[in-house]
Amino acid sequence: MTDLDPLDLSDLDAPACPDGDNWCRTVLNMTHSRWLAQSADWLVAKPLTILFILFVAIVIRALARRLIDRLTRSNGDSKVPALLRPLRERAPQALGTLLSERRAQRAKTIGSVFKSITSVLVFGTAFMMILAELGMDLAPVLASAGILGVAIGFGAQNVVKDFLSGVFMMLEDQYGVGDVVDVGEASGTVEAVGLRITTMRDVNGTVWYVRNGEILRVGNSSQGFAVAVVDVPIGYGADVEQATDIIDRVATEVTEVEPVSNDVLEPPEVLGVERVSAAEGIMLRLTVKVRPGRQWAVQRALRARIVAAFEDASIQGPIMRGFPNGD
Known part of the structure; x- marks a missing residue:
């Protein structure tokens, strides 16, 4: 029993908080508990840091989405949304009200792509920062995410193909709402344009849903003249x-x-x-x-x-x- 007394005394004499650890000293002064003070980093500092990271990510995402909404919103029927001004527009002015609808849908679709990309980048970065804050090694996580992304991309390659085709079709303004187009096996008036599906109605009233990735050529009867x-x-x-x-x-x-x-x-x-x-x-x-x-x-x-x-x-x-x- 007497052999253990010097060890116990040395532990009691050791400082409860290392130099520069303000959280530890704050908790020690408030609770007078060495255990709580020494665990302050996990109990207080890390949770607050994680909450701060999430708060900043949510604020950045909200500001980015608000900016995208402003860029995709037109002030009037004849106004081109700011997001579309740098892009080439093939839509004829003769479309009238359909031109405004076409611009609005095109801007909205491109804006939704930017919103999705912004959300993935912001929350992905925040997730990595949280893992680093918890002391995890990010190298295996990044490697696993890369392998998982390749597997998902290979399994859903048709969806990815449709999505990318829709993005390029929107950027190039190949056709839009109100255009009369021939895409091969289907032809008619375009009613809706999405990143994966284009909706058309032919002269008989039949609605056709065409996957963007399957469109190899487009004949547009509504451009120019x-x-x-x-x-x-x-x-x-x-x-x-x-x-x-x-x-x-x-x-x-x-x-x-x-x-x-x-x-x-x-x-x-x-x-x-x-x-x-x-x-x-x-x-x-x-x-x-x-x-x-x-x-x-x-x-x-x-x-x-x-x-x-x-x-x-x-x-x-x-x-x-x-x-x-x-x-």
């Missing part, structure tokens, strides 16, 4: 020169009167004989440069008036088998 192409068949016995003059006169009359005149960008041009075939007779072609997306309405108006003018002038149409006057 469009061309209304009208092919008019006549019979072999008809006067080609007379039919051409009628098409030119009717096209000029139709394109100079509202509402068709609002969609026409240049005067109509009669190209003449396009082709000759046994089934269709002589095919005459007329073209008109119009606003994007308005070519079909102009084509219908021109066809209706040209057909009526041909009937009034007794222009002979093509004779087809199975129809009256056919063989």
Whole structure:
């Protein structure tokens, strides 16, 4: 028993707190407990440091998201969000209200990508700082995270492919809400554009959901301008020169009167004989440069008036088998 007394006395004489450990001295003065004072680093200092790291991360994330919201918000229908100003915009001004919706959705989608990236970077950094504060070796953690990321990326490569394709499609403004596009197996009017899925509606009302990663080529009928192409068949016995003059006169009359005149960008041009075939007779072609997306309405108006003018002038149409006057 007497052999242990010197050891006990030396422990009692040892200082409770090392020099410079203010937390230890503060807890010792408050509680007069050597054990609590010596554990102050784990009981007080580290929890407070971790809470401070989390608080700073939340504040930085909130400020970053607020900045992104300001960059993606437009002040009016004609205003381009600040986030889109450095990017190239292919959307025609003729889209009107759809242009504002397209800009808003494009900015919102790109903003959501930036928000996700910001959250991952901020909270990922905060997580690493917390692990370092707890005294963990970060090298094995980083190695494990790298292996896990590779495994997830390999298993979800289709999702990653769709996501990256959506990002580049948004940045390049290949198409947007209100555009009439052909993406291969589906075509129609774009109703929504996401980072993984593009939603389209065709002329029959069918909604198509197309994965961005599966789109290999895009035909956009709503960028810059469009061309209304009208092919008019006549019979072999008809006067080609007379039919051409009628098409030119009717096209000029139709394109100079509202509402068709609002969609026409240049005067109509009669190209003449396009082709000759046994089934269709002589095919005459007329073209008109119009606003994007308005070519079909102009084509219908021109066809209706040209057909009526041909009937009034007794222009002979093509004779087809199975129809009256056919063989």
